[in-house]
Amino acid sequence: MTRELDDLILRLRANERELGTWVIRTKGEVEDALAFERVIARYSGEDWLVNEIRHYFKRVLKRLDVTSRSLIALIEPGSCFAGALLELALACDRQYMLDGFLEEDSQEGEPAQIVLSESNFGTFPMGNGLSRLASRFYGDDDHVAKLRQETGRRIDAAEALELGLVTDAPDDIDWEDEIRILLEERAALSPDALTGMEANHRFVGPETMETRIFARLSAWQNWIFVRPNAAGPDGALRRYGTGRRADFDRRRV
Amino acid sequence: MSIDYSEKIPNNVDLAGDRKLQRALESWQPNFLNWWKTMGPAVPTEDVYLRTAVAVGREGWAHFDHVPMDEYRWGVFLAERNTDRRIAFGEQKGEPVWQQVPGEYRADLQRLIVIQGDTEPASVEQQRRLGETAPSLYDLRNLFQVNVEEGRHLWAMVYLLHAYFGRAGREEAEALLHRNSGDIDSPRILGAFNEETPDWLSFFMFTYFTDRDGKYQLGTLKESAFDPLSRTCEFMLKEEAHHMFVGTTGIDRVVARTAELMREHDTDDIAPHGGIPLDVIQKYINFHYTVSLDLFGSERSTNAANYFTAGLKGRWQEERRKDDHVLTEDAAHIDVVRDGEITTDEVSALLALNHDLRREYISDCETGLKRWNRVLEKGGIGRRLYLPHVGFNREVGLFADHHVTPKGDLVGADVWEANRDRWLPSEADKTHVRSLMRPVYEPGKISGWIAPPSKGINEKPVDYEYVHFP
Numbered sequence: 001m002t003r004e005l006d007d008l009i010l011r012l013r014a015n016e017r018e019l020g021t022w023v024i025r026t027k028g029e030v031e032d033a034l035a036f037e038r039v040i041a042r043y044s045g046e047d048w049l050v051n052e053i054r055h056y057f058k059r060v061l062k063r064l065d066v067t068s069r070s071l072i073a074l075i076e077p078g079s080c081f082a083g084a085l086l087e088l089a090l091a092c093d094r095q096y097m098l099d100g101f102l103e104e105d106s107q108e109g110e111p112a113q114i115v116l117s118e119s120n121f122g123t124f125p126m127g128n129g130l131s132r133l134a135s136r137f138y139g140d141d142d143h144v145a146k147l148r149q150e151t152g153r154r155i156d157a158a159e160a161l162e163l164g165l166v167t168d169a170p171d172d173i174d175w176e177d178e179i180r181i182l183l184e185e186r187a188a189l190s191p192d193a194l195t196g197m198e199a200n201h202r203f204v205g206p207e208t209m210e211t212r213i214f215a216r217l218s219a220w221q222n223w224i225f226v227r228p229n230a231a232g233p234d235g236a237l238r239r240y241g242t243g244r245r246a247d248f249d250r251r252r253v
Numbered sequence: 254m255s256i257d258y259s260e261k262i263p264n265n266v267d268l269a270g271d272r273k274l275q276r277a278l279e280s281w282q283p284n285f286l287n288w289w290k291t292m293g294p295a296v297p298t299e300d301v302y303l304r305t306a307v308a309v310g311r312e313g314w315a316h317f318d319h320v321p322m323d324e325y326r327w328g329v330f331l332a333e334r335n336t337d338r339r340i341a342f343g344e345q346k347g348e349p350v351w352q353q354v355p356g357e358y359r360a361d362l363q364r365l366i367v368i369q370g371d372t373e374p375a376s377v378e379q380q381r382r383l384g385e386t387a388p389s390l391y392d393l394r395n396l397f398q399v400n401v402e403e404g405r406h407l408w409a410m411v412y413l414l415h416a417y418f419g420r421a422g423r424e425e426a427e428a429l430l431h432r433n434s435g436d437i438d439s440p441r442i443l444g445a446f447n448e449e450t451p452d453w454l455s456f457f458m459f460t461y462f463t464d465r466d467g468k469y470q471l472g473t474l475k476e477s478a479f480d481p482l483s484r485t486c487e488f489m490l491k492e493e494a495h496h497m498f499v500g501t502t503g504i505d506r507v508v509a510r511t512a513e514l515m516r517e518h519d520t521d522d523i524a525p526h527g528g529i530p531l532d533v534i535q536k537y538i539n540f541h542y543t544v545s546l547d548l549f550g551s552e553r554s555t556n557a558a559n560y561f562t563a564g565l566k567g568r569w570q571e572e573r574r575k576d577d578h579v580l581t582e583d584a585a586h587i588d589v590v591r592d593g594e595i596t597t598d599e600v601s602a603l604l605a606l607n608h609d610l611r612r613e614y615i616s617d618c619e620t621g622l623k624r625w626n627r628v629l630e631k632g633g634i635g636r637r638l639y640l641p642h643v644g645f646n647r648e649v650g651l652f653a654d655h656h657v658t659p660k661g662d663l664v665g666a667d668v669w670e671a672n673r674d675r676w677l678p679s680e681a682d683k684t685h686v687r688s689l690m691r692p693v694y695e696p697g698k699i700s701g702w703i704a705p706p707s708k709g710i711n712e713k714p715v716d717y718e719y720v721h722f723p
Contacts, residue, residue: 103272173273174419181419184356243558243603244581245344 002053006060013067017251020191021070021183024088028080030115030154037083037119057084058124064091065126065202066214068195068252070186074179075112075157075166077101083117087124090132093198095166096179099157102172113154114165121148127210128203137164138204190236191252196224227253263328265309266412277415277423278329285407288430289323293377294400296384298322299721301397302710304495306330306405309488317711319721325401329412332487340478341571342578343564350480354417358563362479363418365565367425368442369470370410371432373403375446376459378434383456386690388700392453394710394719395499399460402492409485417481444648445544452686453703454507454529458541461500461621466548468493469569469614476567501621502706507534508625509704512632521636524685527701531629531636533686536678539641539659542618547649549611552587558603568606569613585609588643590655593663595644607650615640646677694722 012019043050064071073089075081075097081089089095097114101107121144122131130138137143147163157169170178186194199216211217224230230237234247260268262278269275300319307316309332320326338350354362377400387393407429414422432439440447445463450456471493475486507529514528515521523530550557560566561580568574576583583602588595602609618640626637644657656669659676673679678686689702697716699705709715 170420173276177417177419181354181356181359185359186356188355188357241555242601243555243562245559245562 002057002060006056006063009060009063009067012069017253019069020194020250020252021072021186022067023183024071024073024092025076026079026081026085026088028078030080030082030113033080033082033085034115034117037117040084041118054123061087061091061124061132062127064088066199068199068219070194070198072096072183072186074098075114075160077105077109077112079112082115084119084124086114086116086120087132089114089166090120090136091202093201094168094182096175096182097157097160097166097169098175099169099171102175110154111156113156114160115154116147116151116165118151120151126203127208127215128206129208130205135202135204190224190229190246190248191250192219192224192227192229193236195219195252196221260328263326264330266329266331266416268329271416274412274416277426278412281411281415281423281426284427284430285327285404285411286323288374289377289404292374292381292433293404294322294380294384294397295382296387296393297723298384298397299723301721302394302713302717302719303398303401304711306488306492309333314491322397322401325404327401327405327408329408330488331481331484334480334484338480338483340564341476342567342580343478343562344579345478345564346578348478350478350483352480354479358479358565359418361560361563361565362482363414363422363425365474365560366410366413366418366482367429369474370407370414370425370429371442372446372467373406373410374429375432375434375441375443376400376450376463377403378441379446379448379450379459380456383450383453386453386692387694388453388690388703389693389698389705390696390719391699391706391709391715391717392503392703393694396456397720399496399499402496405492406489409489413482413485443548445548448544451683452690453503454534454537454686455541457500457503457507458537459500460496461504462538462541462545462618463548464493464496464500465614465617466545468497469610469617470548472569473566473610476571478564501624503703504534504621504625505628506704506706507702508628508638509632510702512629512634513704515634516632527689529686529689529702531634531638533678533682535638536676536682538622538638539645540677542640543646544648546611546614546643547647549614549650550607551650552608552611553600553604553651554607555604557606558601561603561606569610587651589651590644590663595657595661595663611643615643641676694720 012022040050040054044054045051071092073092073095075089075095077098098112100111120131120133125131126135128135133147134144150163155163155165160166161169168178196219199219203211203215229235229246229248232238236246239246257264262268262282268278300321302317303320303325304315304317305320305326306314308314309330340346340348340350380396380400383396384393387396411426411429414426432441434441435447435449450459468490471486471490475483475490477483511523511528511531511534514523514526518526521530571578580602584599585602585605585608586597586599587605587608589598622638622640629637641659642657642661644652644655644661645659647653656664656666658664689700691700693700696718706715709717710719
């Protein structure tokens with residue numbers, strides 16, 4: 001899975017530059033995800049293959065962190081955002097979790113759930129040296145400590161929202177519209193401005209050599225302002241106040 | 254298209270088949286009724302001879318009958334859909350209209366709908382106590398008709414919020430019931446809707462000038478590329494026409510009575526004879542006209558330009574206009590104050606859209622003035638009523654920081670203050686008008702400060718018992 005994901009990220013980044021929004025979903029058994037993770041944890045440090053797999057997944061997650069695309073996680077019934085796979089959602093700019101079932105769905109099984117595990121507290125650090133949760137709740141160590149006590153159990157949508165683990169948790173009445181509008185809203189904004197905003201939201205706090213090169217400093221505001229999407233003849237800055245809309249080059253850089 | 258009255262909420266939007274909408278509207282309805290009971294008309298009535306919308310087609314859309322007011326059938330009615338409709342203006346001109354809110358414009362459309370929606374219940378709140386001093390049953394009935402229809406217009410906007418704006422829309426729909434006109438902590442959004450409507454002259458002025466602003470705002474939203482908004486506003490305009498009729502004929506009758514008293518007593522000062530002097534009518538016009546001009550926003554507006562380019566809000570009668578409907582190359586002139594003089598500036602036509610709409614409004618307002626002056630002429634009175642200069646008494650737009658007389662002269666703050674009571678209703682004027690406000694609830698009888706209507710409602714005689722009291 002890691003290899004396929006890595007491959008996909010690179011393909012989309014290099015070949016599909018106008019696809020500015022990626023939606024990340026998972027599908028599978030939460031239990032399987034957690035069981036696999038236990039194997040990794042059990043042999044980590046002593047088995048070279050297990051080590052390689054762990055580091056490989058860490059690097060792929062880092063790739064997501066520095067991807068200049070809007071990343072949206074949709075957490076729906078039948079998904080398996082648990083432990084290491086929850087990192088995929090946490091790497092996203094926004095997480096939407098369906099509260100309950102969609103009416104047209106079978107309504108069997110469990111509604112969407114997520115599970116925190118040890119993997120979410122430092123096993124897969126970002127380029128700034130922090131876990132994604134520590135980045136998300138930067139400066140609020142108490143909350144991270146509180147989350148640590150929630151590991152291993154299934155967290156439903158309402159609770160995930162309360163714990164700050166997801167952006168929103170619409171129910172079936174709102175789900176379809178909210179997701180559609182959210183995606184359209186993002187797609188309408190300046191791609192460069194989004195790249196800058198997203199990089200800045202993903203990487204908080206400390207800079208490391210790695211983040212200086214790959215993270216938010218590469219998309220600082222001076223860069224956004226000199227891009228044609230801002231300063232060009234049809235850019236947002238030149239069109240501002242005229243009542244005319246900016247014309248954006250949709251390719252992500 | 255007919256309206257389904259078998260439903261708890263009459264509608265022509267297939268509410269029965271839309272579970273989401275049902276849940277949202279049905280939970281909002283009790284709150285609406287609660288609001289109506291606490292903030293709606295204060296005079297207790299048994300039933301009122303009201304018009305209820307029953308269909309949205311061209312023929313026979315309304316039904317008249319005596320109805321207990323809190324059983325009025327508020328509901329959701331959209332004008333019929335034109336399946337070939339295309340966007341008439343802006344960047345996306347020529348493309349099919351939208352049946353869903355495009356994500357890109359969600360925030361802007363929601364804002365436009367909330368602002369429009371906020372004015373509807375506001376006027377009901379402003380007019381809450383007027384029934385206590387109605388000059389006749391006929392007028393009382395008209396007041397209630399306006400009130401229930403403003404209530405329905407609130408429904409129309411709430412429908413859009415519920416059907417198309419998700420959770421945020423539902424929250425905004427609730428908030429429409431929580432803001433109240435004149436409330437210090439949570440006032441209505443627009444200034445004119447926090448002013449009092451303390452007497453019937455104000456009411457007629459409000460329905461003439463302020464509801465007419467509503468007509469023009471609805472007219473621009475009727476052009477919207479967001480089709481459900483367009484269809485909603487189209488139907489609202491139909492009901493709105495009656496509100497302006499109430500204003501126009503109301504002022505007609507006040508002017509007619511004033512002229513009569515002036516002739517009878519051969520004096521301008523008819524206050525001692527129980528009339529409203531012409532000067533006072535003029536001051537009321539000055540006030541209501543200018544606060545209504547403020548509702549059009551600044552003459553030079555980037556927001557209006559953006560709304561137009563995006564296709565959210567068009568111009569008045571957009572499709573009848575003979576230009577490119579994109580306006581990026583056109584210019585317009587707007588009034589500005591420069592070096593102590595009122596002059597004009599040339600700006601991009603896109604930036605002058607509020608000004609454009611206001612111009613349409615002003616020329617519409619002038620027809621009323623002509624009408625009332627004809628009444629004066631017929632009554633043998635030499636004096637005439639007029640609209641003050643657009644810069645007079647303004648708090649919004651390019652004249653907001655200047656003092657302009659009704660004739661259009663730029664003056665200092667001291668001159669303006671010294672003459673304020675000559676131009677705007679003074680405390681004494683308001684007190685006098687209020688002193689005339691005594692209810693007349695006997696069928697066919699009318700208060701002494703206003704002439705009787707020339708005919709009744711829906712072919713009924715003027716002395717018909719339009720309102721029954723408990």
